[in-house]
Amino acid sequence: MARRALITGITGQDGSYLAEHLLDQGYDVWGLVRGQANPRVSRVRRLLQDVQLVRGDLLDQGSLISAVERVQPDEVYNLGAISFVPMSWEQAELTAEVTGMGVLRMLEAIRVCSGVTSSRAPGSAQIRFYQASSSEMFGQVRETPQNERTPFHPRSPYGVAKAYGHFLTQNYRESYGMFAVSGILFNHESPRRGAEFVTRKVTLAAARIKLGLASELRLGNLEARRDWGYAGDYVQAMRLMLQVEAPEDYVIGTGRTHSVRELVIAAFEAVQLDWERYVIADQTLHRPAEVDLLCADPKKARVQLGWEPAVTFEELVAMMVESDVRLLSEGADPEQDSSWP
Ligand code: NDP
Numbered sequence: 001m002a003r004r005a006l007i008t009g010i011t012g013q014d015g016s017y018l019a020e021h022l023l024d025q026g027y028d029v030w031g032l033v034r035g036q037a038n039p040r041v042s043r044v045r046r047l048l049q050d051v052q053l054v055r056g057d058l059l060d061q062g063s064l065i066s067a068v069e070r071v072q073p074d075e076v077y078n079l080g081a082i083s084f085v086p087m088s089w090e091q092a093e094l095t096a097e098v099t100g101m102g103v104l105r106m107l108e109a110i111r112v113c114s115g116v117t118s119s120r121a122p123g124s125a126q127i128r129f130y131q132a133s134s135s136e137m138f139g140q141v142r143e144t145p146q147n148e149r150t151p152f153h154p155r156s157p158y159g160v161a162k163a164y165g166h167f168l169t170q171n172y173r174e175s176y177g178m179f180a181v182s183g184i185l186f187n188h189e190s191p192r193r194g195a196e197f198v199t200r201k202v203t204l205a206a207a208r209i210k211l212g213l214a215s216e217l218r219l220g221n222l223e224a225r226r227d228w229g230y231a232g233d234y235v236q237a238m239r240l241m242l243q244v245e246a247p248e249d250y251v252i253g254t255g256r257t258h259s260v261r262e263l264v265i266a267a268f269e270a271v272q273l274d275w276e277r278y279v280i281a282d283q284t285l286h287r288p289a290e291v292d293l294l295c296a297d298p299k300k301a302r303v304q305l306g307w308e309p310a311v312t313f314e315e316l317v318a319m320m321v322e323s324d325v326r327l328l329s330e331g332a333d334p335e336q337d338s339s340w341p
């Protein structure tokens with residue numbers, strides 16, 4: 001029988017790629033969607049016609065129990081979160097509730113529905129759980145590259161909430177023997193990335209300027225460095241983490257780091273423009289506390305999961321710029337949900 005997966009965050013970037021990947025692998029895929037008239041749900045219905053939807057919200061414990069009872073999943077991927085770091089300062093409590101406490105609610109739903117009431121042998125519970133942990137937990141790093149043993153020093157309410165979810169996932173594994181793993185994923189991008197994140201903001205601006213639709217791009221910290229990979233590669237690692245014998249946590253990234261400035265140069269080069277004529281450094285876009293440098297050491301994933309990223313930084317930027325030029329040339333509004341490539 002086909003394995004059945006339940007994905008929270010199905011309307012987001014990763015949820016869409018993961019759903020496509022699991023469908024390709026023969027899974028029966030369900031997505032948790034929230035809200036009364038969430039406009040992003042129609043995007044999922046159009047793009048992912050074979051995915052079944054179930055209503056629920058990470059803020060609502062009962063809805064998660066009902067969803068797990070109804071779907072009876074073999075695997076749960078918890079991708080739902082408030083994921084935009086600057087928003088986590090503006091709505092710190094909501095971020096704690098969704099990105100942090102949401103993990104507790106999802107784990108509790110699985111625990112209750114699996115009938116796990118006391119300690120068991122590790123990995124004995126039936127439903128396998130994946131938590132979307134983040135390199136933002138490393139925050140202010142004292143060592144580089146970062147691996148599974150690197151200490152956390154989160155620099156935003158988002159990073160703190162993710163650290164809570166990360167430790168809680170480990171704790172449910174240790175306390176109840178649940179098959180619960182965290183993937184510590186570094187930044188991953190795609191043509192479906194939200195327009196608020198720096199990669200997409202830059203590729204959209206380069207495309208707009210090239211087509212005469214905009215004349216400048218305002219950015220914050222150009223010196224911050226990130227390990228950027230392709231979302232389509234990273235969702236494969238999520239599935240692999242749930243197929244191993246014993247649950248463990250894994251770092252997923254490329255092992256290469258680039259500055260925001262290098263990202264801008266690559267994107268503007270892709271449309272043959274001189275970036276310095278258009279980019280304006282804007283102090284108001286700097287964060288209250290910055291993560292200056294992230295670079296993954298994904299050796300454990302390579303050795304134990306056989307996972308390696310296929311798309312390079314240069315290929316990723318070119319893919320995103322090309323997609324944005326195409327969307328804009330077709331008259332689509334890339335910030336509207338209807339235009340998901
Ligand atoms: P997106 O911001 O694209 O998607 C976030 C998803 O969370 C959306 O589907 C959103 O649904 C959902 N969501 C928000 N609030 C709730 C709620 N109260 N209940 C249920 N669902 C909710 O994120 P990504 O796809 O980029 O990331 C997926 C996960 O991976 C997130 O947890 C993120 O923090 C984490 N992550 C991402 C990385 C990246 O580089 N992309 C790196 C490391 C970790 P709705 O449409 O209803 O708003």
Ligand code: GDR
Nearest residue numbers: 083085134135136186187196197198199219220221224285
């Ligand atoms: P990040 O991604 O915070 O790493 O979190 P984002 O793309 O927002 O920022 C990356 C870096 O770029 C700098 N920057 C700007 N960022 C934005 N958004 N807009 C700007 O104008 C701008 N100018 C400079 C930032 O200061 C930062 O240093 C992402 C999210 O997907 C998280 O959910 C995920 O956990 C982490 O990646 C890993």
